[in-house]
Amino acid sequence: AQSVTQLDSHVSVSEGTPVLLRCNYSSSYSPSLFWYVQHPNKGLQLLLKYTSAATLVKGINGFEAEFKKSETSFHLTKPSAHMSDAAEYFCVVSGRRDDKIIFGKGTRLHILP
Amino acid sequence: DAGITQSPRYKITETGRQVTLMCHQTWSHSYMFWYRQDLGHGLRLIYYSAAADITDKGEVPDGYVVSRSKTENFPLTLESATRSQTSVYFCASRTSGGGSYNEQFFGPGTRLTVL
Numbered sequence: 769a770q771s772v773t774q775l776d777s778h779v780s781v782s783e784g785t786p787v788l789l790r791c792n793y794s795s796s797y798s799p800s801l802f803w804y805v806q807h808p809n810k811g812l813q814l815l816l817k818y819t820s821a822a823t824l825v826k827g828i829n830g831f832e833a834e835f836k837k838s839e840t841s842f843h844l845t846k847p848s849a850h851m852s853d854a855a856e857y858f859c860v861v862s863g864r865r866d867d868k869i870i871f872g873k874g875t876r877l878h879i880l881p
Numbered sequence: 882d883a884g885i886t887q888s889p890r891y892k893i894t895e896t897g898r899q900v901t902l903m904c905h906q907t908w909s910h911s912y913m914f915w916y917r918q919d920l921g922h923g924l925r926l927i928y929y930s931a932a933a934d935i936t937d938k939g940e941v942p943d944g945y946v947v948s949r950s951k952t953e954n955f956p957l958t959l960e961s962a963t964r965s966q967t968s969v970y971f972c973a974s975r976t977s978g979g980g981s982y983n984e985q986f987f988g989p990g991t992r993l994t995v996l
Contacts, residue, residue: 777921800981800982802984804987809989809990810989810990811885811971811987811988811989811990812924812971812973812985812987813987814984814985817982817984819982858923858924862980862981862982868926868929868939868981869981869985871916871923871924871925872923873921873922873923874923
């Protein structure tokens with residue numbers, strides 16, 4: 769069985785400050801993990817993914833995430849927020865190659881000017 | 882246009898009516914998916930298809946029917962719409978190699994309101 773928990777439903781940061789979106793997972797297997805972003809009234813777009821290679825994964829638009837097996841976490845970070853980062857972010861887990869993926873409930877990121 | 886498209890983008894219907902949401906992809910991806918997005922629930926899988934004429938249930942299939950006669954199309958039908966099916970529906974596709982470790986590509990969504 770697998771599950772994913774996004775620890776914050778809303779996060780607000782000021783423009784130019786760091787972003788941290790938290791995600792914990794549970795999986796009976798070595799998981800693959802993803803972060804997707806959804807801008808208002810748009811479909812989802814892949815930000816980055818972890819598939820058992822390097823534990824620090826770099827994605828698009830300056831985002832990165834670190835896989836920490838001991839903490840079962842895959843938190844998303846960005847050093848400096850931009851207004852265009854305002855969106856909803858989904859952490860996603862896949863336990864095995866043939867499994868269906870499971871979405872977290874999402875974190876809405878607000879950027880304050 | 883290349884990519885994955887959904888139609889209509891917005892739909893208002895009445896309880897009890899049949900509604901079909903269309904999804905079309907131009908990549909010849911073997912896998913296609915239907916999700917619904919509701920506040921506080923993230924995305925939940927309704928049905929998916931591994932290839933033409935192969936479909937399977939997801940987490941919330943009740944009240945929905947799918948078919949896939951051609952690789953590029955994956956329509957979702959609500960046979961008798963209910964208010965609880967008011968939602969935003971997303972179609973997605975991916976390649977088969979690498980399985981669920983592969984990225985899924987999402988359409989722009991259909992916002993369905995059932996009155």
